[in-house]
Amino acid sequence: MEKQVILNSKHLELTLKRLSHELIESHNDFSDTVLVGLQPRGIHVVSQLKKHLEIILGKEIVCGNLDITFFRDDFRRREKPLIPSITNIDFSLENKKVVLVDDVLYTGRTIRAGLDALLTFGRPSKVELLVLIDRRFRRDLPIQADYVGKMVDSLISERVSVEWQEIEGEDKIVLYTKDSNE
Amino acid sequence: MNNLSVDHLTGIKDLSKEDIDLIFKTADSFKEVINRPIKKVPSLRDITIANIFFENSTRTKLSFELAEKRLSADILNFSASGSSVKKGETLIDTVNNILSMKVDMVVMRHPNPGAALFLSKKVNAKIINAGDGTHEHPTQALLDAYSIREKLGAIHGKKVVIVGDILHSRVALSNIFCLQKLGAEVMVCGPTTLIPKDMNLLNVKISHNLREALEWCDVANMLRIQSERQEISYFPSLREYSMQFGLNKEILNSLSKEIVVMHPGPINRGVEITSDVADSKQSIILNQVENGVAIRMAVIYLLAAKIDR
Numbered sequence: 001m002e003k004q005v006i007l008n009s010k011h012l013e014l015t016l017k018r019l020s021h022e023l024i025e026s027h028n029d030f031s032d033t034v035l036v037g038l039q040p041r042g043i044h045v046v047s048q049l050k051k052h053l054e055i056i057l058g059k060e061i062v063c064g065n066l067d068i069t070f071f072r073d074d075f076r077r078r079e080k081p082l083i084p085s086i087t088n089i090d091f092s093l094e095n096k097k098v099v100l101v102d103d104v105l106y107t108g109r110t111i112r113a114g115l116d117a118l119l120t121f122g123r124p125s126k127v128e129l130l131v132l133i134d135r136r137f138r139r140d141l142p143i144q145a146d147y148v149g150k151m152v153d154s155l156i157s158e159r160v161s162v163e164w165q166e167i168e169g170e171d172k173i174v175l176y177t178k179d180s181n182e
Numbered sequence: 183m184n185n186l187s188v189d190h191l192t193g194i195k196d197l198s199k200e201d202i203d204l205i206f207k208t209a210d211s212f213k214e215v216i217n218r219p220i221k222k223v224p225s226l227r228d229i230t231i232a233n234i235f236f237e238n239s240t241r242t243k244l245s246f247e248l249a250e251k252r253l254s255a256d257i258l259n260f261s262a263s264g265s266s267v268k269k270g271e272t273l274i275d276t277v278n279n280i281l282s283m284k285v286d287m288v289v290m291r292h293p294n295p296g297a298a299l300f301l302s303k304k305v306n307a308k309i310i311n312a313g314d315g316t317h318e319h320p321t322q323a324l325l326d327a328y329s330i331r332e333k334l335g336a337i338h339g340k341k342v343v344i345v346g347d348i349l350h351s352r353v354a355l356s357n358i359f360c361l362q363k364l365g366a367e368v369m370v371c372g373p374t375t376l377i378p379k380d381m382n383l384l385n386v387k388i389s390h391n392l393r394e395a396l397e398w399c400d401v402a403n404m405l406r407i408q409s410e411r412q413e414i415s416y417f418p419s420l421r422e423y424s425m426q427f428g429l430n431k432e433i434l435n436s437l438s439k440e441i442v443v444m445h446p447g448p449i450n451r452g453v454e455i456t457s458d459v460a461d462s463k464q465s466i467i468l469n470q471v472e473n474g475v476a477i478r479m480a481v482i483y484l485l486a487a488k489i490d491r
Contacts, residue, residue, distance in 0.1 A: 067211065070223035081487035083184045084211035092219070120220035
């Protein structure tokens with residue numbers, strides 16, 4: 001497996017800061033905006049954004065985690081059932097502006113399921129999408145992100161992995177390429 | 183491990199500890215789902231489930247039906263009264279006729295022990311046993327254990343006594359299997375006539391004294407006297423049974439520690455349990471009912487994942 005670092009920890013930090021400022025540009029003081037991270041990997045992006053936004057704005061940002069397992073469109077099309085993670089949205093989304101957050105936007109199917117799952121918590125006034133990595137030209141569905149950390153051109157055989165210090169030991173984004181003889 | 187080791191749920195006996203843990207973990211998520219403003223997920227929208235009940239049921243039938251609807255499955259309800267079973271149709275014929283209408287899963291309650299297992303070998307659908315005579319009632323045992331885990335934090339090392347009509351109870355047998363697999367100690371308590379003579383083979387303690395049993399346990403699961411299955415008299419009168427084995431506030435308050443009280447329903451108030459105990463803080467009877475929906479959603483979801491496309 002070949003590795004290519006797309007963003008190292010310094011650049012990842014810069015990207016997160018930039019995304020935080022972009023969010024503030026369109027959401028002002030976040031008085032009616034909430035961040036919702038998609039399980040399992042989007043929640044780490046949310047906690048990073050929350051940290052930066054709270055430093056800049058000096059107030060608490062409302063955040064939640066959303067699990068989309070039961071809303072996926074590939075149930076029974078996989079070998080094994082997917083085991084759900086925890087959903088933690090203890091506020092109503094009625095008339096809120098929601099920013100859905102995930103680490104990598106690839107086929108768009110996860111986001112499709114996320115939009116469905118989101119509606120079970122009320123009717124948001126607006127939903128936007130933030131992703132750290134947009135694997136462009138790889139979409140199965142007509143879904144685009146409003147805020148993008150970095151665009152990446154990649155092959156289907158490649159894998160993009162956003163890694164965090166608390167889990168993998170280092171903040172970085174890596175592109176893995178399968179060796180041709182593998 | 184994220185797949186059940188079985189293709190049908192005919193009894194707890196066939197499940198591994200890992201299976202039960204997986205069902206509990208999945209049920210945790212479904213419990214969160216059924217407490218949302220919109221209590222429904224679309225996972226099973228392409229699945230049809232038939233609920234076939236050859237015996238009366240309120241809770242189990244409603245609970246399964248609700249679980250199926252919350253998962254967006256299409257459902258067919260069938261009860262033996264008013265059906266062609268009365269005209270002499272066999273079980274396999276009845277079920278195969280239902281299955282030829284393209285049904286993927288069957289939830290069945292039947293008065294004969296082993297009916298669910300029999301069916302699972304003969305027909306091409308996933309079978310969930312919703313009670314087969316005096317044999318097993320697996321989803322009830324799962325929800326009982328799940329409720330204990332929720333209330334006490336764990337099951338391993340806990341002491342559970344099952345009180346009452348052990349002889350005719352499918353709940354008792356499934357509970358014994360389930361609790362033992364999860365590492366609990368189990369005791370059965372009741373009049374000698376209502377405890378099967380080979381009970382000791384199941385590695386459970388046996389008591390004929392309610393007070394002694396309650397002093398020993400952390401959880402008491404009170405069972406109903408199943409008069410409908412009793413062809414002879416097993417005790418002199420209900421009043422006498424109630425005096426010896428009925429749980430009342432007096433005996434509960436006189437214990438040295440606070441125990442958890444459970445009942446699988448339907449309750450015969452004043453027989454195996456008095457109203458003030460059934461409605462007390464120590465009773466988790468209504469939590470059991472709520473957890474029943476989440477547990478059944480988990481079982482259906484995990485078995486549905488095994489249906490071939």
